[in-house]
Amino acid sequence: EVQLVESGGDLVKPGGSLRLSCAASGFTLSDAWMSWVRQAPGKGLEWVGRIKSKSAGGTTHYAAPVKGRYTISRDDSKNTLYLQMNSLKIEDTAVYYCAREGGSYGGAFDIWGQGTVITVSS
Amino acid sequence: DIVMTQSPDSLAVSLGERATINCKSSQSVLYSSNSKNYLAWYQQKAGQPPKLLIYWASTRESGVPDRFSGSGSGTDFTLTISSLQAEDVAVYYCQQYYKTPPWTFGQGTKVEIK
Numbered sequence: 093e094v095q096l097v098e099s100g101g102d103l104v105k106p107g108g109s110l111r112l113s114c115a116a117s118g119f120t121l122s123d124a125w126m127s128w129v130r131q132a133p134g135k136g137l138e139w140v141g142r143i144k145s146k147s148a149g150g151t152t153h154y155a156a157p158v159k160g161r162y163t164i165s166r167d168d169s170k171n172t173l174y175l176q177m178n179s180l181k182i183e184d185t186a187v188y189y190c191a192r193e194g195g196s197y198g199g200a201f202d203i204w205g206q207g208t209v210i211t212v213s214s
Numbered sequence: 215d216i217v218m219t220q221s222p223d224s225l226a227v228s229l230g231e232r233a234t235i236n237c238k239s240s241q242s243v244l245y246s247s248n249s250k251n252y253l254a255w256y257q258q259k260a261g262q263p264p265k266l267l268i269y270w271a272s273t274r275e276s277g278v279p280d281r282f283s284g285s286g287s288g289t290d291f292t293l294t295i296s297s298l299q300a301e302d303v304a305v306y307y308c309q310q311y312y313k314t315p316p317w318t319f320g321q322g323t324k325v326e327i328k
Contacts (some may be wrong), residue, residue, distance in 0.1 A: 106293070128317040129264075137256075137264065137307055153315040156215075189263055199311025200254035200269035207263055 096119035096190050101208030105148075108180050108212070114173040114190030116204055122146065122168035126191040127201065128151055128175050130186035132208075142193070143173070157183075180212045216240050217311050220320035224321045226328040233295040235323045237308035242288045245312065252312040255284055256323075267306075268293065294324070303327060310326045 100112040112191045116124070125148065128140040141154040152164050163176040173190055187207040194202035222322040227233040251271035256264035266275045268284035271291055277322045281296045295302055308320040 110292075118314070137258075137309075138320045139309075139315070139319065144289075155316050167271075186325055193311075194269075197254070197266070197269045198250070198252050199315075199317055200253040200266055201256075201264070202269075202275070204263035204264050204265070 096203055096205035097190065098188065098190055098205040098208035101188065103183075103211045105207070105214055106180060106182055106212055109176070109178045110180065110210060112175040112177070112188055112190075112208055112210075114175075116171045116173065117194075119188070119192075121173070123165075123172045123195070126164075126166065126173045127191050127193060128162075128164060129189045129191055129201070129204075131207075132185075132186045133182070135186075140175070140188070145212075146207050177210070182212050183209060185196055185202075186204065186210060187213045215217050215316050216243065216312060218308055218310055218318050218320040219256075220306075220323050221315055222310060222323060224324040224326065226326045227295075229300065230297050230328045231328075233298050233302070233325055234306075235293045235306050235325070237286075237291040237293070238292075238322050244288050251287050251291070252310055253284075253286070253291050253301045254307065254309045254311065255282075256307045257302075257304045259306065264307065271299045274278040298325070298327070300327060304327045309317070 129143040161179045165174045188209045191201035192203040253271040255268040258264040272284045305322045
């Protein structure tokens with residue numbers, strides 16, 4: 093079964109750091125371009141950032157609100173994607189999803205994880 | 215950045231009736247070199263992650279019922295549910311993935327039963 097499972101969500105104080113993980117199964121993560129998408133409570137979807145496959149250069153892109161604070165990385169040997177979040181702000185509170193950009197779908201996300209909850213509060 | 219605007223924000227439709235959701239992009243998402251519109255539609259039910267319904271503006275994802283259809287080109291797009299079923303109650307989002315990030319989503323349209 094093709095699956096993504098996020099972990100690492102927690103309650104963290106403003107200014108703190110957290111690392112999320114996204115474990116992939118049922119497909120070869122090394123071939124995939126992967127994104128993180130978040131959803132604040134009661135709000136819509138917000139793209140956070142993306143990492144290309146290593147064969148495509150492993151390039152990362154970030155949304156403006158997180159650029160310089162968040163870092164996406166991957167360990168294809170562990171079939172795992174990461175999101176390192178530093179200098180967290182209250183407005184970073186959200187459910188964080190990892191999602192696969194399906195190769196034949198362009199940048200459309202064909203597989204999503206169930207999400208992990210980050211709460212930033214003092 | 216490309217801004218995606220959906221309308222309406224919510225709609226209530228009777229079972230078996232048609233539901234129509236519109237999505238407008240602030241610039242064209244039609245790539246002339248391959249004539250593809252870089253536009254996707256997602257369904258998100260309460261407490262669940264989004265689910266891909268439509269990509270390339272009009273291509274239905276495998277397993278998606280054929281009552282869901284996408285249309286449009288350039289800057290104006292539509293998601294149509296031809297005969298609303300109870301299980302279609304959800305929030306629907308459009309998303310553009312034109313050329314390079316940032317990818318952007320519409321604000322969402324909530325579909326309910328009248």
